[in-house]
Amino acid sequence: MSFRAKDLRVHYPGADRPALDDVTMEVPEGSLYAVLGPNGSGKSTLMRGLMGLIPPASGSASLEGKPISSWDRRTLARTVGAVPQNETIAFPLKVRELVAMGRYPHLGPLSPERATDREAVERALERCDAAKLGDRDIGTLSGGEIQRVRIARALAQEPRVLALDEPTASLDVRHEMAILELLKRSVAQGITVLLITHHLDLAGRFANRLLLLADGHVAAEGSPSEVLRADTLSDVYGWPVAVRPDPITGSPRVTPLDGPPPQAPLS
Secondary structure (H helix, E strand, C coil), X not given: CCEEEEEEEECCCCCCCCCEEEEEEEECCCCEEEEECCCCCCHHHHHHHHCCCCCCCEEEXXXXXXXXXXXXXXXXXXXXXXXXXXXXXCCXXXXXXXXXXXXXXXXXXXXXXXXXXXXXHXXXXXXXCCHHHCCCEHHHXXXXXXXXXXXXXXXXXXXXXXXXXXXXXXXXXXXXXXXXXXXHHHHHCCCEEEEECCCHHHHHHHCCEEEEXXXXXXXXXECHHHHCCHHHHHHHHCCCEEEEECXXXXXXXXXXXXXXXXXXXXX
């Protein structure tokens, strides 16, 4: 399944400029598509727009060629597993209970949990290296542990699309790489992955295509080698960088350089 935005424009009430301005992009089916950009560039807004969570001022968003606004929310929940950047869990839960919430779109009202649902939950916990956390209270987890559990909940949905906003935030190197390898395997199994990340090097290594946003506009879109260019990144991020092929993986490696002297003493 593929997401698509056409001339998508989002303007929050009271804001002096649009959060997104005429963004056109397409997430190819069965690909890992990464969205990059500085803080405030519109990355999370783009994901919310593609998911139909915020109304566009103009333009359109679609999933599998169908306007996102016309999707039944229950069908959409079975199709897309989402991991938002921020989330508040307002009541006490065990880890396994939280992950089991990913099965709700597959159950009818008040339907009891089935063996297939329990199996999907256990598979998701195993895939995220979180099986040992199953009986823990959510409130006792570290930031990295809760992130892995939230990804497990999305996987428990058994979706055709994964949409993840900074899914490796707070993760150590081992678990960060494990999650990215998991997403890579998911793509190989036919799942489409939309990933928002600040990690330029890892995006260049794992993603099939990249979208670089700047101030709500598309600054670049294409393959990692087309997007991760020193001149483009230096302009978008306002800091000089060098880009060279990684000697082991061959993917682009971005190295920040010494910047210009500050205009005024730092306080």
